[in-house]
Amino acid sequence: MHHLTALNDFVVRFANVNGTGSASANLMFAKSIFRMGIPVSPKNIFPSNIQGLPTWYEVRISEKGYLGRREGVDIMLSVNPQSMPKDIANVKPNGYFLYDSTKELHKEFIRDDIHYLGVPMMQMCMDKFSDPRQRQLLKNMVYVGAMAALIDIEIPVLHEIISLQFKGKEKLIAANFQALDMGIQYVKEHYKCPLGLRLERRDKVGDWILLDGNTACGLGAIYAGATVAAWYPITPSTSLVQAFEKYAKKLRVDPETGENKFAVIQAEDELAAIGVVIGAAWNGARSFTATSGPGVSLMSEFLGLAYFAEIPTVLADVQRGGPSTGMPTRTQQSDIISAAYASHGDTRHVLLFPSTPAECFDHMAEAFDLAEQLQTPVIVMTDLDLGMNENMSPPLAWDDSRAYERGKVLTAEELENMAERYGRYLDVDGDGIPWRTIPGTHPTKGSFFTRGTSRDEYAAYTEEGPAYVRNVDRLLKKWDTAKNRTGAGVVSGEKPECFRGNIFRHHHLRCPGSPGTAGSTRYYPGCHACQSVSI
Amino acid sequence: MTFVRPIFRHPESPKNAIGYTKKHYEGALSTLCAGCGHDSVSGAIIQACFEMAVEPHKVAKLSGIGCSSKTPTYFLSNSHGFNSVHGRMPSVATGANLANRDLMYIGISGDGDSASIGMGQFVHAIRRNLNVTYIIMNNGCYGLTKGQDSATADAGSINKSGSANMYQAIDMAGLALELGASFIARSFSGDKEQMIPLIKAAMSHPGFALIDIVSPCVTFNNNPGSTKSYDYTREHMEATAAVDYVPYMPEITTQYAEGGSVAVALHDGSIIQLSKLDQDWNPLDRHSAMNRLYEAKSRSEILTGLIYIDTNAADLHTLLKTVKKPLNTLEKQDLCPGSAVLEGINNSCR
Ligand SMILES: Cc1ncc(C[n+]2csc(CCOP(=O)(O)OP(=O)(O)O)c2C)c(N)n1
Ligand code: SF4
Numbered sequence: 001m002h003h004l005t006a007l008n009d010f011v012v013r014f015a016n017v018n019g020t021g022s023a024s025a026n027l028m029f030a031k032s033i034f035r036m037g038i039p040v041s042p043k044n045i046f047p048s049n050i051q052g053l054p055t056w057y058e059v060r061i062s063e064k065g066y067l068g069r070r071e072g073v074d075i076m077l078s079v080n081p082q083s084m085p086k087d088i089a090n091v092k093p094n095g096y097f098l099y100d101s102t103k104e105l106h107k108e109f110i111r112d113d114i115h116y117l118g119v120p121m122m123q124m125c126m127d128k129f130s131d132p133r134q135r136q137l138l139k140n141m142v143y144v145g146a147m148a149a150l151i152d153i154e155i156p157v158l159h160e161i162i163s164l165q166f167k168g169k170e171k172l173i174a175a176n177f178q179a180l181d182m183g184i185q186y187v188k189e190h191y192k193c194p195l196g197l198r199l200e201r202r203d204k205v206g207d208w209i210l211l212d213g214n215t216a217c218g219l220g221a222i223y224a225g226a227t228v229a230a231w232y233p234i235t236p237s238t239s240l241v242q243a244f245e246k247y248a249k250k251l252r253v254d255p256e257t258g259e260n261k262f263a264v265i266q267a268e269d270e271l272a273a274i275g276v277v278i279g280a281a282w283n284g285a286r287s288f289t290a291t292s293g294p295g296v297s298l299m300s301e302f303l304g305l306a307y308f309a310e311i312p313t314v315l316a317d318v319q320r321g322g323p324s325t326g327m328p329t330r331t332q333q334s335d336i337i338s339a340a341y342a343s344h345g346d347t348r349h350v351l352l353f354p355s356t357p358a359e360c361f362d363h364m365a366e367a368f369d370l371a372e373q374l375q376t377p378v379i380v381m382t383d384l385d386l387g388m389n390e391n392m393s394p395p396l397a398w399d400d401s402r403a404y405e406r407g408k409v410l411t412a413e414e415l416e417n418m419a420e421r422y423g424r425y426l427d428v429d430g431d432g433i434p435w436r437t438i439p440g441t442h443p444t445k446g447s448f449f450t451r452g453t454s455r456d457e458y459a460a461y462t463e464e465g466p467a468y469v470r471n472v473d474r475l476l477k478k479w480d481t482a483k484n485r486t487g488a489g490v491v492s493g494e495k496p497e498c499f500r501g502n503i504f505r506h507h508h509l510r511c512p513g514s515p516g517t518a519g520s521t522r523y524y525p526g527c528h529a530c531q532s533v534s535i
Numbered sequence: 536m537t538f539v540r541p542i543f544r545h546p547e548s549p550k551n552a553i554g555y556t557k558k559h560y561e562g563a564l565s566t567l568c569a570g571c572g573h574d575s576v577s578g579a580i581i582q583a584c585f586e587m588a589v590e591p592h593k594v595a596k597l598s599g600i601g602c603s604s605k606t607p608t609y610f611l612s613n614s615h616g617f618n619s620v621h622g623r624m625p626s627v628a629t630g631a632n633l634a635n636r637d638l639m640y641i642g643i644s645g646d647g648d649s650a651s652i653g654m655g656q657f658v659h660a661i662r663r664n665l666n667v668t669y670i671i672m673n674n675g676c677y678g679l680t681k682g683q684d685s686a687t688a689d690a691g692s693i694n695k696s697g698s699a700n701m702y703q704a705i706d707m708a709g710l711a712l713e714l715g716a717s718f719i720a721r722s723f724s725g726d727k728e729q730m731i732p733l734i735k736a737a738m739s740h741p742g743f744a745l746i747d748i749v750s751p752c753v754t755f756n757n758n759p760g761s762t763k764s765y766d767y768t769r770e771h772m773e774a775t776a777a778v779d780y781v782p783y784m785p786e787i788t789t790q791y792a793e794g795g796s797v798a799v800a801l802h803d804g805s806i807i808q809l810s811k812l813d814q815d816w817n818p819l820d821r822h823s824a825m826n827r828l829y830e831a832k833s834r835s836e837i838l839t840g841l842i843y844i845d846t847n848a849a850d851l852h853t854l855l856k857t858v859k860k861p862l863n864t865l866e867k868q869d870l871c872p873g874s875a876v877l878e879g880i881n882n883s884c885r
């Protein structure tokens with residue numbers, strides 16, 4: 001039988017059981033390759049279930065930077081008997097099937113065109129470790145060790161990652177080193193190492209990072225000064241607000257009083273979540289929510305209000321498979337129309353499309369400036385693939401001299417010195433964007449009544465046709481202003497001139513780490529994960 | 536239109552503690568039907584705010600949709616107002632309150648707005664003990680959509696079209712009690728003497744303060760056979776106690792509890808004076824309030840007045856441990872961790 005051979009270019013898939021702690025071991029595996037300077041793209045493939053069902057972790061390794069999922073698995077690591085038949089079937093001819101040989105493989109699982117690499121992982125852990133929960137976790141390290149020896153991961157790199165991960169817990173570090181070594185030694189004794197599929201250090205990732213888009217979005221909200229977050233749990237957006245809260249607890253607690261410079265509300269539903277956001281924004285605090293398709297449906301009512309009443313509203317839509325509850329744990333970009341035109345009547349919303357975690361961070365931070373400058377909802381459109389996987393990305397960047405752009409808000413002094421009557425919906429600057437006031441600003445000037453009904457320039461209810469037309473015309477003018485504020489999209493790909501297309505992320509990483517690209521603050525033309533929009 | 540405001544005002548109009556006349560607390564002219572109960576509630580809010588000498592611009596008034604929810608236009612025109620969408624005022628009020636804990640929040644809703652479409656948000660605002668004075672102008676019907684029965688209409692109550700309501704009524708005060716609300720009162724739009732001190736007490740209460748006010752709809756639900764009409768309410772109203780609100784006065788040093796009266800001290804130093812108490816009812820005891828409410832119900836009485844108060848319940852900001860400074864006044868230097876911290880985060884992702 002032939003052996004597959006490839007250098008820095010193959011796919012490894014881990015078949016795990018949900019809830020067995022495999023995620024952190026798998027991430028260590030991917031990170032170690034990344035630290036060897038070789039581009040990787042790990043993907044979590046998981047069911048809508050909490051414990052017991054199969055999950056997969058697929059890592060494409062590509063020196064050339066091709067990071068989209070590729071058909072065919074070169075090395076399958078299997079520690080899940082339940083999915084074994086399917087996993088074996090998925091291995092490419094001449095590929096490898098690495099499994100826990102504590103129990104012998106059933107005859108019907110034997111294919112004659114692939115290589116079987118048995119490692120008695122559980123048995124080894126039973127012999128060496130006494131605590132049952134620890135055995136389970138360390139078994140994961142055994143397979144990382146086996147894999148490392150098979151494909152030539154640099155062991156010191158793995159040691160470094162483990163030491164960082166368990167910093168301060170010396171006993172755990174020692175146990176993990178031991179388990180790692182058990183895997184290494186076993187495969188070295190029993191198989192020819194390395195395989196034809198192997199790694200070699202490169203310098204292809206520069207200063208890039210491996211980060212999930214949701215964390216990057218959460219950090220963007222922290223840096224942009226969001227103080228109120230309200231949300232209703234839904235995959236794949238949950239970890240976005242959780243990241244915000246995690247970092248807020250680290251970075252936004254007054255050291256003297258222990259009091260929080262933020263508020264997070266887990267609302268009763270998405271209707272309330274975005275209602276809280278709108279109330280807070282109306283009252284002058286930066287606020288946001290995150291959801292996915294089903295939540296966008298529910299939030300539509302309030303998005304219409306925010307559009308018409310002109311309230312800065314920031315929403316991250318981490319898209320998943322629809323329609324309806326759809327494929328909750330699979331990616332899709334199917335909310336674009338429903339987000340763009342959310343709510344009844346002639347509504348239209350500003351959408352931002354990040355394609356890397358660095359852009360998630362930038363766009364999320366930018367969304368707050370845009371929402372306040374334009375006084376309208378701004379929706380950051382990401383998806384499960386970008387949001388919940390560790391994606392390669394330029395590092396997150398923040399310019400300390402950057403000010404928060406709070407848009408047109410009148411201060412008490414400005415109101416005091418105003419000779420003419422204040423009109424909330426008066427287009428004084430000709431750009432369609434009126435001036436707003438925050439409740440409590442001035443004792444007698446600047447108060448107005450916010451409503452979703454038609455109103456005149458002074459926010460007074462009216463059913464007069466001309467006043468209605470003036471208002472919607474102004475909103476269209478504002479829309480034109482918005483077009484010029486948001487910056488041009490980035491079109492790239494193999495055939496940017498094509499006349500028909502989808503909006504998609506083109507997982508083609510051409511220049512990781514090449515000078516002038518990594519670390520640039522806003523856009524990365526021609527880089528990894530571009531969108532091509534052409535119709 | 537209910538009233539035509541006199542153009543001439545006496546130059547000597549009485550002024551309150553901050554030098555404002557009642558005019559400072561008024562709003563636009565009402566466009567509700569003449570005689571609508573809601574206008575009387577607006578009047579009571581104006582009077583309460585005037586007497587309490589609140590600064591109008593330190594109040595935010597929020598509402599949902601309905602005739603009742605229109606009323607914030609008709610009081611406190613120097614306050615910002617937010618007429619949101621149907622049933623969603625509680626969430627908007629929650630966000631507004633989170634942004635600025637220093638303002639006073641008045642939420643106005645209807646029985647349709649709170650007991651049907653907005654039930655979820657109503658319930659959860661109570662759960663979080665949001666610091667808001669939450670007034671339900673309860674007329675047992677949907678006024679604005681022309682008189683359909685609402686979820687607070689009593690079973691058997693006859694509406695204007697002559698049909699009897701088939702379904703059980705939701706008692707918003709009883710529900711709030713069950714949910715753990717920290718201030719619960721009921722009143723009647725025809726009883727200013729009772730409404731005004733209750734509104735003042737609710738505004739002083741640092742938490743969720745519900746006042747469920749029977750506020751008849753003269754156009755669609757004031758007919759014989761309706762249990763939310765002026766006549767029916769007057770005949771069946773029974774008060775827990777006469778309420779008096781005493782603003783903070785340093786010279787009052789002792790609480791007095793002589794013969795059937797009790798003084799409840801609020802956090803801001805003001806006092807709710809309750810006299811001619813019902814026997815076996817203690818406003819600080821949820822069980823006795825519950826019993827009293829059920830008892831009244833079984834006798835087809837409309838129990839009004841203060842029903843329950845918990846002066847120690849922690850409000851939402853306390854629960855969330857937010858800073859004392861309003862969140863909407865925090866600036867970049869308070870909020871942004873800066874590029875050095877971000878570099879550390881980048882490093883942990885390599
Ligand atoms: C989503 C939505 N559904 C329906 C309506 C129509 N609507 C307007 S007011 C109202 C009922 C209001 O009843 P209530 O809250 O009791 O107020 P009232 O007019 O009786 O004071 C309804 C159903 C609406 N505005 N929005
Ligand atoms: S319809 Fe009823 S509730 Fe509405 S304004 Fe008229 S009387 Fe009031």
Ligand SMILES: [Mg+2]
Binds near residue numbers: 603645673674675678
């Ligand atoms: Mg009603």
